[in-house]
Amino acid sequence: MAVAKTDAINVLNTDTAKLYTHIHPILVLSAYYFNFSSIVADPVSSLIKFLIPLNVLQIAYVVICLPATGTAQPPPVLKSSGMKPAVQKKSPKGKSVSLASRITPALLSLTLSLALGTPLLGTILILFGAPLTTHIHHTILCAAHISLLSALPLIYTHGIDTDKWRRIAALMIPLDEVFGAAVGTCIGAWIGAVPIPLDWDREWQKWPITIVTGAYVGWAVGKVVGGLLVKGKVIDLRP
Template sequence: MARIKSTPRQISTPSAPTSPIAVPHKPNTHYAEDVFTSSALLAFPIVTVVLSSLLPSDPVKILAYSLPLVALIQAVNILFTSPAPEQVSKSSGNKKKKQAKSTVSTTILGLVLSILLTPFIHLIYILFGAPVTVSIPATFLLSAHTALLALFPILCTFPLDGVTWINIVALKAPLTPAYTAALGTIAGAWLGAVPIPLDWDREWQTWPVTVVFGAYVGNAVGRLVGAVLSGKEKKL
């Protein structure tokens, strides 16, 4: 009789359930950069055109009247944006309310700190050649506009700790639209001061018309650059 070879039976053991692997993600900012960028890109060019046409007639009056509008635009960009998906995907109603309160408190804190830092920016303008004893209201209002354009978004999107702000000053912070807009504001204000000492005797060469115009143009360009860079990072 032929011998039948028996093959060893393979006993299958139930496999242990695999747990999903947590994929690390970048920390979220306090509000969505996309909405902030898109809305501000539409608002600030309009403000720039209006300011450039009205400023030469009465810089102090126009800067004073437009300051609340700029603060409102910045605050709206912060308040009326939705949190990142991972923050609200499994959140309860109470957590959403807490996050809304946190956004409001962050906005208020950023605005208050921007106001408190305005005299410091005023001092920086003086160190870079702004008039010391004349045009003080104009310089102070210019400093307030600079604070709202450059500092307000950063104060609301970056943590308020020493290491982060050392990186911001050292130009090592992430190139978010808020950060590139701040850099553009500073660069634009510096370039805007170039035409003032030229002997053209034009009305728009009055301090600080060209500096304000340069700050707003630089802010819009910087914000656009940041939007493009952040869009490329998301695709990657």
């Protein structure tokens, strides 16, 4: 697999953004860990309840850390000695994009990720072997969690341009912590399906617990790897 370097989404050039972007996966995984036993005991009820803190954490992340689609991205920080640190770019009107102005696109991204992403991902889960006539609520909730983890930040930073989403689906945009998290979520969910058919007779093997757990772990790994290790590289699947 070859890779090529190109531009990527940068975290906003503020101290709060730089700090919270690293704290965010710890908060999300910690919240999931402390709710895991209840998710195993009652998946539907617990996954519904866990949507609330996940919504809050994801909204806080995009509002605090990411540039909304259509706004100027922060320039990369200059590391050479003697150079002035990079400053955040301003909007076309000459004013910095305020925190309040980022809340509306964040809420819109949340709505779209649930309204559009959930049925799409639910259909994909069924095509990949999810129960078709039973566990419907389980599958919908699994899709909702995957969508909030992966699609919400993508919609917030890339908008809903059809051509852009064709490139996202074809893995033609650069890796960064947003796209890396989305790819990691999908890979993690796919790997999470492995323990389900194994004859271990464990409660946590029931649908969709391992899928959701794999999605959360994969999301965190993808966010870190995409943001720190391979940022700006484009996956090339050509032989």
